[in-house]
Amino acid sequence: MSETLDALSLALGKRLVAAGLRLATAESCTGGWLAKVVTDIPGSSGWFDRGFVVYSNVAKEQMLGVDAAMIADEGAVSEAAARAMVAGALARSEAQIAVAVTGIAGPGGGSEEKPVGTVWFAWALGEEWVDTQRLQFAGNREEVRHQSVRVALERLLELLDSGG
Secondary structure, eight states: OHHHHHHHHHHHHHHHHHHTOOEEEEESTTTTHHHHHHHTSTTGGGTEEEEEEOOSHHHHHHHHOOOHHHHHHHOSSSHHHHHHHHHHHHHTSSOSEEEEEEEOOSSSOOOSSSOTTEEEEEEEETTTEEEEEEEEOOSOHHHHHHHHHHHHHHHHHHHHHHTO
């Protein structure tokens, strides 16, 4: 499993260097796993600016400027929260590209509307584009988190390849 994440991180680093871009991450359910896999790559300081681990709602508000009223209305696991997190990561970093991940890894915390395994992603390149996606993963807590990191990396690569 980690070999796949390593390969994706290595490829991402090469593409970011070639494009002259730096990455920031905003993570909730993945708890810093995404930042860990990209910083496992030697030389990542040349393309990874910083990671925000914003597990609590207060952390999302304080570190990324996510609006408390939006969280109350939409929930921390929502498209609106993911968009606000990715925007905050860009605004509070030196990065030009960012990804945000927020979800319910389980085993508890799910609901009928948002069952365990629900994960929202947002990717942004400056103010040019923001892409969001909701996925429903199966598996235990570690599997949900691993799949989330993989998808975040894969989509970053796809977006860099397509130009946004």
